[in-house]
Amino acid sequence: MRTTWTFHTAGEFVFGPGAIERLPEILDRLKAHRLFLVTDPVLMRVGLVERIAAQCRSQQRVVEIFDEGFPEPPLELGISCADRARSFQADCVLGLGGGSNLDLAKLAALLVSQGGHPRDYVGEDRVPGPILPLLCLPTTAGTGSEVSGSAVLTDVAQQMKLGILSQRLRPRVALVDPDLTLSCPAQVTADSGIDALTHAIEAFTAVDNQVFPLPTGERTTYQGRHPFGDMLAEQAIRLVGTHLQTAVHDGQNLAAREGMALAATLGGLAFSNVGVAAVHALEYPVGAAVHCSHGAGNGLLLPYVMRFNLPARLPQFAKIAEWLGEAVTGLSVESAAERSIQAVEKLKSAIGIPARLRDIGVREEQLPLFAEKAFAVKRILRVNPISPTREQLEQILRDAF
Numbered sequence: 001m002r003t004t005w006t007f008h009t010a011g012e013f014v015f016g017p018g019a020i021e022r023l024p025e026i027l028d029r030l031k032a033h034r035l036f037l038v039t040d041p042v043l044m045r046v047g048l049v050e051r052i053a054a055q056c057r058s059q060q061r062v063v064e065i066f067d068e069g070f071p072e073p074p075l076e077l078g079i080s081c082a083d084r085a086r087s088f089q090a091d092c093v094l095g096l097g098g099g100s101n102l103d104l105a106k107l108a109a110l111l112v113s114q115g116g117h118p119r120d121y122v123g124e125d126r127v128p129g130p131i132l133p134l135l136c137l138p139t140t141a142g143t144g145s146e147v148s149g150s151a152v153l154t155d156v157a158q159q160m161k162l163g164i165l166s167q168r169l170r171p172r173v174a175l176v177d178p179d180l181t182l183s184c185p186a187q188v189t190a191d192s193g194i195d196a197l198t199h200a201i202e203a204f205t206a207v208d209n210q211v212f213p214l215p216t217g218e219r220t221t222y223q224g225r226h227p228f229g230d231m232l233a234e235q236a237i238r239l240v241g242t243h244l245q246t247a248v249h250d251g252q253n254l255a256a257r258e259g260m261a262l263a264a265t266l267g268g269l270a271f272s273n274v275g276v277a278a279v280h281a282l283e284y285p286v287g288a289a290v291h292c293s294h295g296a297g298n299g300l301l302l303p304y305v306m307r308f309n310l311p312a313r314l315p316q317f318a319k320i321a322e323w324l325g326e327a328v329t330g331l332s333v334e335s336a337a338e339r340s341i342q343a344v345e346k347l348k349s350a351i352g353i354p355a356r357l358r359d360i361g362v363r364e365e366q367l368p369l370f371a372e373k374a375f376a377v378k379r380i381l382r383v384n385p386i387s388p389t390r391e392q393l394e395q396i397l398r399d400a401f
Contacts, residue, residue, distance in 0.1 A: 003210040005226040007273050008167050010136070010147045010174035015265065017258065019177040020137070023055050026173055030133050032092035034062050036085040038105040039096040040069035043139060046183050052096055052137070064088040066108075069101040071293055074156045075118050078104055082111035085132075094135045095171075098192065099143025099294070102136045103151040106169050109134045110151075118153065118164065124379055125219040127166035136171040139180045141247070141260035142192025142295050144199055144268015146174035149221050154288050160373055161284040161294075163380075165221045170272075178254070178261040186248050190351035193244040193260055194299030197344070199267035200236035201302065201320060203229050203274040205313040206383045213382045222275030222383055229274035232266045234323060239263035241324040241343075248351045275383030278374075279305045282393060285373035290361040292354075299353040300360065303344045304400040308392065310337055312385040317341075357401045367397045 014022055035056050039049050044067045053063045066084050068077065085093060085108040095105025107118060109132040121127055136146035149170045152163045212224035243259030250256065283297040310317055318336035322328050324343040328336040354360050371394035381388065
C-alpha cells in the first residue's frame with residue numbers, strides 16, 4: 001500500500017558541547033530585544049540561569065526571568081507565566097530546564113500571541129496562528145520538548161494531564177548543549193532517560209502510517225509509523241541502551257551525557273511526528289493523581305504496555321532487544337521479542353525506576369477510573385498498534401499494580 005507522510009521539527013537545531021555560546025548570535029538573527037526566560041528555582045540556585053541571562057543581556061537586550069516552574073505544572077501556572085510575559089511585552093521566549101519548563105515557555109509564547117485560555121487549544125491543531133519566537137534549551141535528557149509540537153499541563157481539578165498539539169508550537173530554535181545536563185541529579189537523569197526510551201519504543205512500534213485510523217475531517221500532528229521515524233527511533237534506543245546507566249551513576253561522564261542528550265532529541269523527533277501511544281494515555285491520569293514524574297510514570301508502565309502490544313509487533317520488539325544489547329542471535333523472533341521486555345525491566349531496576357503502581361502511591365480502587373480516563377484520550381490511543389478497549393487498559397493497570 002502506498003503512503004504519504006511528512007516530517008516536522010524545530011526551525012533550527014543546534015547540538016553539541018558548548019553550543020550555548022551560540023545563543024547571542026541566534027538572538028541577533030531573531031532581532032530579539034525583550035527576552036522572557038522561563039525556568040525554575042533549582043536552576044536559579046545552581047547559577048545556570050544567571051549565566052544564560054548574562055549572555056542574553058549582551059547587545060542591550062532586556063531579560064525578564066520567570067523562575068516559578070516545577071514538574072508537571074498546572075494550567076494555572078501556565079496562565080500566570082503568560083500573564084507575566086504579556087506584561088513584560090516580550091518579543092521572544094526562552095525555555096530553560098526540563099520538559100515542564102519548556103512546555104510552560106511554549107504556552108507563554110502561544111497565549112501572548114494568540115490570547116485566550118489554555119483550554120482553547122487543548123487537543124489537535126487548534127492553534128490558529130504563529131506564536132512568539134521561541135528558543136528551547138533543555139537541561140535534562142528525556143522529553144524531547146525542544147523539538148516537539150506539544151505542550152502538556154495538568155488539570156488539577158480533573159486530575160488529568162492535557163496536551164496541546166500543533167506544528168506551530170515547535171520552537172524556532174532548539175539549542176541542545178549536553179554540558180547543561182551535567183548538574184542534573186541522578187534520579188532526574190533516570191526518569192528523563194527512561195522517558196526518552198519510551199518515546200522511541202512507542203514510535204517504533206506505532207500503528208503503520210498506511211492504516212493510521214484518522215477519522216474523516218480530523219487533523220493530527222501524529223501520523224503513525226514511517227521510515228524516517230524508524231531511523232530516529234532506532235538510534236535513540238541504541239543510545240539509551242549504551243549510555244543511560246552510565247549517565248545515572250556517573251553524571252560527570254561527558255560521553256554518556258552527550259549520548260543521552262542526542263537520544264532524547266532523536267526520540268523527540270520520532271514521537272512528535274509518529275506519535276506516542278498507550279503508555280502515555282495511561283500515564284496521564286496516573287501521573288496527575290499521584291504526582292510522580294512523567295518519566296517515572298512512563299518508565300513504570302512501559303514493559304506492561306509492551307507485553308500487551310507484543311503480538312502485533314514481534315519483529316520490531318525483536319529489534320529493540322538487539323538494540324538494547326540483548327543476545328538474540330539464533331533465537332526465534334518470538335523469543336527475541338520477549339527479550340525486549342526483559343531488557344527494559346533490567347534497565348528500570350538498574351536506574352531506580354519503580355516496578356509497580358503501588359510503589360508510587362496508586363490504590364487499587366483507582367484503577368477503573370484511570371482506565372476510563374485513558375480510554376478517552378483517542379488522539380493517543382489511535383497510535384497504538386492494537387486498539388485497546390477500556391477493559392484491556394484496566395487489565396494493563398492491574399498487571400502493573
